[in-house]
Amino acid sequence: MTIGGSDKLDLTHYIIFAIVKIALLLFILLTAVAYIVLMERKVIARMQNRWGPNRVGPFGLLQPLADGIKFILKEDIIPDNVYKPLYIAAPMIALILSLVSISLIPFGGDWKIAGYHIPLEATAFWNGAGIQDINIGLLIILGITSIGVYGVALSGWSSNSKYSLLGSLRAGAQLISYELALGLSLIGVLILAGSLSLRQIVDAQSGSILHWNFFGGFQFVAFFIYIMAAYAETNRIPFDLPEAETELVAGYHTEYSAMKFAMFFMAEYCNMVTVGCLATLLFFGGWHSPLDGLNIPVPGIWLLVSPLFWFFIKVFFFIFLYIWIRGTLPRFRYDQLMAFGWKFLLPLAIANIVVTSFVVALRS
Amino acid sequence: MLHTILFLIFAGICVAGALNFLLQHHPVNSALSLIVVMGALAALFLLLGAEFPAAVQVIVYAGAVMVLFVFVIMLLNAGVEEQTRGSRVASILGIPGLIVFFALMYWTLSAPRSQMASVHIGDYYVPTQALGIALFREFLLPFEVTSVLILIAIMGAVVLARRERH
Numbered sequence: 001m002t003i004g005g006s007d008k009l010d011l012t013h014y015i016i017f018a019i020v021k022i023a024l025l026l027f028i029l030l031t032a033v034a035y036i037v038l039m040e041r042k043v044i045a046r047m048q049n050r051w052g053p054n055r056v057g058p059f060g061l062l063q064p065l066a067d068g069i070k071f072i073l074k075e076d077i078i079p080d081n082v083y084k085p086l087y088i089a090a091p092m093i094a095l096i097l098s099l100v101s102i103s104l105i106p107f108g109g110d111w112k113i114a115g116y117h118i119p120l121e122a123t124a125f126w127n128g129a130g131i132q133d134i135n136i137g138l139l140i141i142l143g144i145t146s147i148g149v150y151g152v153a154l155s156g157w158s159s160n161s162k163y164s165l166l167g168s169l170r171a172g173a174q175l176i177s178y179e180l181a182l183g184l185s186l187i188g189v190l191i192l193a194g195s196l197s198l199r200q201i202v203d204a205q206s207g208s209i210l211h212w213n214f215f216g217g218f219q220f221v222a223f224f225i226y227i228m229a230a231y232a233e234t235n236r237i238p239f240d241l242p243e244a245e246t247e248l249v250a251g252y253h254t255e256y257s258a259m260k261f262a263m264f265f266m267a268e269y270c271n272m273v274t275v276g277c278l279a280t281l282l283f284f285g286g287w288h289s290p291l292d293g294l295n296i297p298v299p300g301i302w303l304l305v306s307p308l309f310w311f312f313i314k315v316f317f318f319i320f321l322y323i324w325i326r327g328t329l330p331r332f333r334y335d336q337l338m339a340f341g342w343k344f345l346l347p348l349a350i351a352n353i354v355v356t357s358f359v360v361a362l363r364s
Numbered sequence: 365m366l367h368t369i370l371f372l373i374f375a376g377i378c379v380a381g382a383l384n385f386l387l388q389h390h391p392v393n394s395a396l397s398l399i400v401v402m403g404a405l406a407a408l409f410l411l412l413g414a415e416f417p418a419a420v421q422v423i424v425y426a427g428a429v430m431v432l433f434v435f436v437i438m439l440l441n442a443g444v445e446e447q448t449r450g451s452r453v454a455s456i457l458g459i460p461g462l463i464v465f466f467a468l469m470y471w472t473l474s475a476p477r478s479q480m481a482s483v484h485i486g487d488y489y490v491p492t493q494a495l496g497i498a499l500f501r502e503f504l505l506p507f508e509v510t511s512v513l514i515l516i517a518i519m520g521a522v523v524l525a526r527r528e529r530h
Binding site: 154 | 434
């Protein structure tokens with residue numbers, strides 16, 4: 001692995017670029033999370049025929065700021081009977097892991113600025129001939145997600161409260177069960193792309209909208225499984241049993257307050273963003289425009305912005321879908337949840353793998 | 365150079381985690397330090413160029429097997445372990461066993477360089493594709509036999525978990 005050579009990019013530049021990209025990414029992600037919360041409240045409010053937050057700033061746009069100040073200034077209560085080291089570590093584990101996975105998401109090809117090629121991805125660099133990214137990016141994201149269970153499991157156990165423990169046990173069982181279906185649903189996409197690198201998976205879908213895995217690759221069954229399993233993984237309605245307020249108060253974060261609670265909250269929304277990004281990359285052509293094959297003349301500046309534009313439009317759609325479903329569906333019962341995951345999604349995912357590999361084998 | 369530094373860091377984390385695993389009195393803490401060991405091992409695999417085993421180490425061992433361990437500990441609500449004076453077998457066999465182990469290590473490591481094959485870190489980069497081809501072409505039979513073994517384990521679990529009809 002050599003960095004540099006003719007394309008005037010040495011190790012120092014690489015490190016500087018990486019740090020700048022990471023800082024930018026964190027800033028954008030956390031701002032996005034704050035405004036997704038506002039958007040959720042607004043959209044849900046409109047769906048329920050209410051106004052939602054509209055007092056702080058124009059249209060309530062400064063509400064996230066007010067929420068943030070409230071979280072920081074609130075008294076941070078640590079109950080007496082908690083197991084302190086893990087009680088404090090659990091929200092950090094949850095938040096850190098959810099922030100790490102976004103660094104593996106490619107947002108577009110690369111920008112050429114002042115002679116430097118800058119790939120739009122925190123963990124990729126230009127090696128002189130092309131973009132070098134982590135070639136098992138998808139597996140690493142899956143690994144980080146699977147470790148994320150510990151934030152939830154440990155918070156519930158260390159809180160030393162019945163509701164918290166029940167919530168975290170539910171969450172643990174749910175996350176392990178749905179991780180199987182989630183992992184298997186991605187294999188169809190991997191067979192089509194022949195790679196675990198997110199960039200190569202997106203490149204395999206370049207061309208018009210008909211080359212996207214969802215349409216051209218006939219992976220809509222896989223997409224359905226993925227989105228269901230991902231909703232369960234992020235503990236969102238209709239799978240939000242770990243924090244079902246009617247039966248468990250607030251589930252695993254019952255005993256948390258102030259910033260520690262906010263960390264769980266932020267982790268959940270960061271995971272939603274990651275799920276949206278992955279759905280975009282794997283099934284909806286990543287940063288490619290749906291009009292790619294049509295050769296519509298566009299100004300040069302648009303070529304620079306277009307990947308980001310399409311990527312964010314698609315991710316925005318998935319975030320909206322999350323909120324839409326939250327406003328629409330009721331919660332599963334726990335046995336229904338398990339039956340749905342193991343008896344329906346898992347066999348369906350395996351069938352999808354068999355059919356996809358059969359078709360690919362016939363074609364080649 | 366960078367490889368060596370990274371190796372030392374992760375090997376250190378690995379050994380420290382393993383020691384912590386033994387020294388902690390609470391089962392949850394022990395389980396957590398085992399997870400740290402597995403994470404560090406995954407990093408060592410990655411340094412050796414085995415990217416797929418590294419990812420699987422995290423996904424399967426740290427992310428699934430250990431979750432079940434932690435689960436069981438949480439469900440049983442196991443308390444702080446009780447200390448005994450140590451079993452007789454351990455006190456008789458422990459120290460000689462340790463001496464034999466270190467002697468063996470010393471004997472292996474002190475052999476002349478020419479007799480040992482040496483591998484530089486990063487020499488054997490194995491892409492996932494190559495691993496898959498090896499598993500499903502050359503080693504298909506052992507691979508399938510292993511999966512039958514897992515099938516038997518699943519059947520055993522089903523038999524154990526099945527409710528008897530009265």
